[in-house]
Amino acid sequence: MLLVLARRLGNFVPTLLAVIALVFLLFSVLPGSFISGMNEDGRSPIDPAVMERMRKEMGLDDPLPLRFAKYVANIATGDLGISFRTREPVTKLIGVRVWPSLKLVFAAMTFAISVGVTLGFLAALRPGSLLDTVSMVTAISGLSLSQFWFGLMLMYLFALQLNWLPSFGYGDGGLRNLILPAVALGVGPMALLARTTRAAVLDVLNADFVRTARSKGMSERRVVEWHVLRNALVLVITIVGLQFGSLMGQAVVVEKLFAWPGVGSLMVDSVFQRDMPAVQGCILMIVLFFLFINTLVDIAYVVIDPRIRYG
Amino acid sequence: MRKLIWLAAAVAAIAGAGLAEAQETPRKGGTIRMTAPYAASFGSLDMHTTPRAQDEIVGKALNRTLYNWDSANGKLVLELAKSVTPAEDGLTYTYKLRDDAYFHNGRKMTADDIIWSFTRIMDGSKGYPGARYVRIIKGAVDVEKNQAKEISGLKKIDDFTLEMTLADKVDPGYYFFAGTTAILPKEEAEKPDFASHPVGLGPFKFKEHVPGSRVVLERFDKFYKPGKPYADRLEVLIMAEAAARDVAFRNKEIDTSILGPAQYVAYRADPDLSKGILEVAEMFTRAITFNHSHKPFQDKRVRQAFNYAIDTDLIIKRLVKDKAYRAVSWLPLSSPAFDKSVKPYAFDPDKAKKLLAEAGYPDGFEFELTTSQNESWGLPIVEAIIPMLAKAGIKLKPKLVEVTVLTDIAMKGEHQAYIGSNLTGPDSLATLQCYYSKTPRTACNYTGYSNPAFDKLLDDAAASLDPAKRNDLLRQANNLIYDEAPVWFFNYNKAVLAYQPWIHGLQANPTEITHQYPEDIWVDAKSPAK
Numbered sequence: 001m002l003l004v005l006a007r008r009l010g011n012f013v014p015t016l017l018a019v020i021a022l023v024f025l026l027f028s029v030l031p032g033s034f035i036s037g038m039n040e041d042g043r044s045p046i047d048p049a050v051m052e053r054m055r056k057e058m059g060l061d062d063p064l065p066l067r068f069a070k071y072v073a074n075i076a077t078g079d080l081g082i083s084f085r086t087r088e089p090v091t092k093l094i095g096v097r098v099w100p101s102l103k104l105v106f107a108a109m110t111f112a113i114s115v116g117v118t119l120g121f122l123a124a125l126r127p128g129s130l131l132d133t134v135s136m137v138t139a140i141s142g143l144s145l146s147q148f149w150f151g152l153m154l155m156y157l158f159a160l161q162l163n164w165l166p167s168f169g170y171g172d173g174g175l176r177n178l179i180l181p182a183v184a185l186g187v188g189p190m191a192l193l194a195r196t197t198r199a200a201v202l203d204v205l206n207a208d209f210v211r212t213a214r215s216k217g218m219s220e221r222r223v224v225e226w227h228v229l230r231n232a233l234v235l236v237i238t239i240v241g242l243q244f245g246s247l248m249g250q251a252v253v254v255e256k257l258f259a260w261p262g263v264g265s266l267m268v269d270s271v272f273q274r275d276m277p278a279v280q281g282c283i284l285m286i287v288l289f290f291l292f293i294n295t296l297v298d299i300a301y302v303v304i305d306p307r308i309r310y311g
Numbered sequence: 312m313r314k315l316i317w318l319a320a321a322v323a324a325i326a327g328a329g330l331a332e333a334q335e336t337p338r339k340g341g342t343i344r345m346t347a348p349y350a351a352s353f354g355s356l357d358m359h360t361t362p363r364a365q366d367e368i369v370g371k372a373l374n375r376t377l378y379n380w381d382s383a384n385g386k387l388v389l390e391l392a393k394s395v396t397p398a399e400d401g402l403t404y405t406y407k408l409r410d411d412a413y414f415h416n417g418r419k420m421t422a423d424d425i426i427w428s429f430t431r432i433m434d435g436s437k438g439y440p441g442a443r444y445v446r447i448i449k450g451a452v453d454v455e456k457n458q459a460k461e462i463s464g465l466k467k468i469d470d471f472t473l474e475m476t477l478a479d480k481v482d483p484g485y486y487f488f489a490g491t492t493a494i495l496p497k498e499e500a501e502k503p504d505f506a507s508h509p510v511g512l513g514p515f516k517f518k519e520h521v522p523g524s525r526v527v528l529e530r531f532d533k534f535y536k537p538g539k540p541y542a543d544r545l546e547v548l549i550m551a552e553a554a555a556r557d558v559a560f561r562n563k564e565i566d567t568s569i570l571g572p573a574q575y576v577a578y579r580a581d582p583d584l585s586k587g588i589l590e591v592a593e594m595f596t597r598a599i600t601f602n603h604s605h606k607p608f609q610d611k612r613v614r615q616a617f618n619y620a621i622d623t624d625l626i627i628k629r630l631v632k633d634k635a636y637r638a639v640s641w642l643p644l645s646s647p648a649f650d651k652s653v654k655p656y657a658f659d660p661d662k663a664k665k666l667l668a669e670a671g672y673p674d675g676f677e678f679e680l681t682t683s684q685n686e687s688w689g690l691p692i693v694e695a696i697i698p699m700l701a702k703a704g705i706k707l708k709p710k711l712v713e714v715t716v717l718t719d720i721a722m723k724g725e726h727q728a729y730i731g732s733n734l735t736g737p738d739s740l741a742t743l744q745c746y747y748s749k750t751p752r753t754a755c756n757y758t759g760y761s762n763p764a765f766d767k768l769l770d771d772a773a774a775s776l777d778p779a780k781r782n783d784l785l786r787q788a789n790n791l792i793y794d795e796a797p798v799w800f801f802n803y804n805k806a807v808l809a810y811q812p813w814i815h816g817l818q819a820n821p822t823e824i825t826h827q828y829p830e831d832i833w834v835d836a837k838s839p840a841k
Contacts, residue, residue, distance in 0.1 A: 032716035035438075048722075048753040049446075049455075054438025085354045085361075088506060096522050155558045167559045169548060170524040256351050257552050261523025265351040273350075274715060 008295040034084040034274040081277035090281035101262035105247045108186035116190035120197025142191025151184035151257045168259045181258040189243040196239045200232035241297030245290035341834035342544040344566045351551045352523045357506040358493045362440035367490040372829045374493035374511035378484040382818040387484035401480040401776045408471040413533040414496040415516040422473040427497045441491030449476045485738035514540040514830035541833035566814045570807040572632035589808040591819035592644045594736025597688040599799035603759045605727040612670040614796040618656035620663035620703040635802035640793035643803045645821045648739045648785035663703040675704020681729035683714035721757040739785045758797045813837040
């Protein structure tokens with residue numbers, strides 16, 4: 001177990017370095033800058049002398065290799081730099097966004113797992129039944145839905161028509177404001193999980209060892225609990241892990257739509273305004289989250305299926 | 312019986328009148344819920360550091376500047392001073408400051424605060440955006456260049472008297488009503504967490520900022536306007552998505568919402584929503600800016616032909632859904648120098664062809680137009696004008712870029728032409744300086760326009776101390792720009808703010824409709840907000 005953990009953590013550093021270099025290079029070749037972007041709608045013209053001063057203040061006059069070296073050296077000390085836009089440390093900027101993001105991602109995955117796995121499991125137990133058809137139609141619809149459109153529909157139905165929930169905002173950070181964005185974000189993973197669970201359970205149900213268990217007289221309930229669930233879980237956990245890890249990055253649309261103050265909406269704002277330190281910080285945060293969740297998944301594999309060993 | 316009916320009718324009429332009056336009397340208390348629609352977050356609440364329209368929505372409640380824009384009368388008014396006395400040289404102004412303005416920390420504002428704020432803005436090691444305004448004060452540039460510690464043009468006579476000497480003969484009001492020149496308290500602004508705990512002179516004091524979600528402010532009881540603000544609380548809610556804003560507005564979760572063209576049509580058609588629409592011709596001119604170093608655009612006849620070749624009214628009606636006013640020349644409708652007798656270029660393809668032939672382009676020419684995706688002044692508009700120009704023989708090749716990049720391209724002169732939105736007020740002199748030959752391209756002369764006749768009009772206007780004469784010269788300059796057509800005059804933005812029936816006192820601010828003075832706004836008892 002410790003070996004798995006050590007190997008995983010060892011992979012973190014090169015992955016992070018590659019991501020940092022890629023983001024840094026991409027933003028250095030993108031046209032436009034934070035300073036010119038301030039006047040994006042003609043509402044905030046900046047005069048050339050101020051632009052020049054800002055460029056100097058933000059270190060944008062330095063050669064690219066020097067800027068990169070400085071950035072990497074700062075990251076090594078935990079300093080993600082100063083946001084061009086807010087002139088505050090990026091760590092502070094991201095710090096206040098992490099908790100709302102985590103809340104949203106966990107709520108969305110809770111919805112996705114509880115609904116998706118249940119639907120997939122029930123569908124697999126009765127293949128070809130009405131339940132199976134309904135589950136799979138729901139799953140395929142969920143996969144094809146645009147988060148933006150689905151989110152708007154949720155707002156329209158549950159806020160405007162039924163008046164059950166607020167249509168937007170963080171409120172006091174409670175459940176009422178969380179439900180709609182979590183469902184909008186979780187519908188895609190839910191659908192994927194439903195399909196994956198169904199396929200995995202069906203696969204295991206037809207395996208030789210299940211047939212053997214049944215022929216030994218084991219009750220269907222025990223067969224499912226002891227053999228089917230445990231074996232199907234490996235594939236399901238892989239999908240859960242991948243979805244969980246990438247959901248923070250995917251939350252951009254939902255966060256913007258519902259005015260949810262997470263890392264995603266900070267990132268999209270920072271991209272549009274070319275706030276490089278903030279974008280790099282957000283991407284770093286999202287990648288770290290992805291790596292962390294995947295490490296947890298690897299550990300979970302070993303726990304669920306002791307046959308799995310890492311080199 | 313008849314007498315009784317008359318009596319009842321009279322009583323009802325008096326009661327009704329009383330009710331109407333009661334409704335007109337501002338109610339104390341309640342919560343105003345405004346929206347911040349331009350981004351998914353605020354940049355900063357330290358208004359010296361941010362020029363963004365989004366941030367200034369909060370800035371108007373938190374802070375105060377030396378001058379204010381009076382939307383009702385379309386002019387600048389003193390805000391932090393009771394009076395101002397200009398000297399005969401047209402450069403020195405003596406301000407009698409308010410002696411009843413308090414910062415939210417309880418300290419009274421004095422002349423020292425204005426001097427400190429302006430000196431901070433000129434800090435040469437920082438890129439404070441307000442420096443473009445403060446630079447007009449004599450000696451401010453020396454501070455910017457670190458050649459002086461104090462701005463020589465600012466002199467404290469006593470705690471409530473300030474003398475300001477300018478470097479040029481301009482109206483200081485245009486320079487010191489911008490939010491980036493807000494007067495801040497030194498002892499608070501120097502704290503490292505000032506941007507997250509701002510303190511100002513405004514009618515509302517800071518309570519809470521949930522980054523990416525909202526800013527909440529509370530009534531400041533020591534605000535200097537008696538009885539104001541009316542509301543107890545002001546919430547500025549971030550809502551960057553128009554569709555989500557629409558749902559929230561219809562669901563009565565917000566009190567105001569900016570409308571785009573599609574929503575404007577829907578709201579106007581709705582019998583209830585149409586009752587709460589505030590419209591104003593904002594000081595933004597949308598135009599295709601020609602780069603005059605590109606050969607065809609050097610010829611005035613080509614530029615005029617361009618203006619004749621496009622059915623601008625049709626585009627405004629069909630694509631912009633009438634959410635714009637037809638542009639005549641560069642200055643907007645609200646400018647005192649706008650000449651109402653001048654008619655916009657007519658749609659006349661034959662005249663366009665004739666002018667092109669006279670200019671030596673009988674078969675037209677080809678050019679590249681840089682555009683963003685913006686729905687009101689971007690690609691959809693460009694796609695509509697392509698066939699119109701083609702009929703005159705002009706072949707337009709669109710080049711799509713991100714909106715962030717437009718200014719960069721314009722400043723570097725890398726465009727043959729680009730379509731964009733341009734701030735054109737409220738200072739008509741500064742606005743027209745974008746066509747002054749000595750104005751560099753990096754400042755705003757994106758056309759590279761140069762005309763000695765125009766320069767002279769502008770020089771004369773700048774030198775004139777008589778407001779009427781100055782205005783007349785600016786009107787002539789604007790009319791000259793109309794004739795010279797350095798751009799395709801498209802439209803002046805019609806800003807549209809939808810508001811709920813329980814909110815009162817909103818102002819049709821042509822400098823930016825989301826920038827409201829919240830001390831004048833009140834909500835009646837019908838508001839669902841607690």
